Amino acid sequence: MAKAKAKRTLKWQRDPEGMRLRILEAAKQEFSAHGLAGARVDRIAAKAGANKRMLYYHVGNKDELYLAVLEGAYDKIRSEERGLDLEHLDPPEAIRRLIEFTWNYFLRNPEFLSLLQTENLARAKHLKKSTKVKSMHSPFVEMIRTVVRRGVDSGDFQVAVDPVQLYISIAGLCFFYLSNSATLSVIFGRDLLDKKAKDERLAHMVGLVLAALTGQSVALFEVAKAPKSRAAVAQTA
């Protein structure tokens, strides 16, 4: 364990793994903030407290660095999802939890959204080269498929929806709102990221999906349940 000798004032410390992590973290920031083409290798180095040469030494060139960041991002979300434990909830509650998790994960990890956008702009050119990523997803799809099947069997759900479609819908509802909040806020003239707006959005999404699956309108979905017109919904702008 005695590793630090601290002989004298050293010009630098050695820490390969730490350095690699700092590089990947800095790269994640940079790539998500500026995209692939806009990212600057020097900025990544600076942010990681490293020399530019280190990037090439520890990870590889810009593209490899980018792919490493992307794989790490997928790994992180899928691994958190595995902990959701949807199997032991009754189906509507499981779906609600999946939506809430997805929403909160996207809120907590905006870089993930940016990275996906960037990669899709490149038509997944880099991701296609990854072998790791493909294998992470079948368990996840099965998890959702099981929930849907249980929901249909129990009578909670009206329809046996394709789990991939369902997940894409849930992710899409969350993703689009957040990843496009900048332009949407401009064109609709409201701040979509303040607390109230975010709460309303979550309620809307949960209501929409659960209403569609169960056939029963969900309380939160009804922004205004006035019996007749004049139900114009609380506005902001």
Added chain:
Amino acid sequence: MAKAKAKRTLKWQRDPEGMRLRILEAAKQEFSAHGLAGARVDRIAAKAGANKRMLYYHVGNKDELYLAVLEGAYDKIRSEERGLDLEHLDPPEAIRRLIEFTWNYFLRNPEFLSLLQTENLARAKHLKKSTKVKSMHSPFVEMIRTVVRRGVDSGDFQVAVDPVQLYISIAGLCFFYLSNSATLSVIFGRDLLDKKAKDERLAHMVGLVLAALTGQSVALFEVAKAPKSRAAVAQTA
């Protein structure tokens, strides 16, 4: 009208408006294919059959060019939407038409999706400078608000949903599937862009939204309406 004199073999033609249009079209291609930072001014010029200097002469620098493209893209979709004529349809049909239009528009204009992604990556930095764009959207929101109100009044819809939320949901369902089809196809191991997949997706989205609004499950939404389990839905991969 007599404009062409064709005196002798000229070294070049004069055509200011045509040139401007070709430049904007080429820029749209380039920006949507490579993003803002990845776009190359020389490539735009080449694609427009022009000299690089022309871009600066007719439009401005790279950023102004980009903003012009973006404004043009918004203008185009909002103007097509105005022709939807939702006022004269009964509410569920109006919503269905809105979804189908949005879906088909996104399919027909993939550059629009890319441009939005790019601009959101930049947190709408450029769009905020635009004065034109902000004004295009209130009529559109009102159009949807009217449909929703009519649906609630007629009893077709269970809930008075916020029109902005509804539109963001519809756009999100379409947008995410298409703009992220590259990565989604990789991670889920199916081709999401073949004809069958696209048809299924449209059915899914229409079913989801209409079921949520009306409370009645929509035929197309039921991929398999088997009474018990084994309703595992037609799979692909």
Added chain:
DNA sequence: ACAGTATTTATCCAACGGGTTAATTTCTCT
């Protein structure tokens, strides 16, 4: 203590990319 290796720094550079300058060609009006 010393040889060999792993990690880090300090420079350098060739290609690229946005933007500019100045000259050339076409159009228009008189």
Added chain:
DNA sequence: AGAGAAATTAACCCGTTGGATAAATACTGT
């Protein structure tokens, strides 16, 4: 015709950027 304006071309400028080279510094085992 021909002068002045508009449109287009060709060539250049110069900061940036990804990547490479080589030297310096720290660590490891023996």
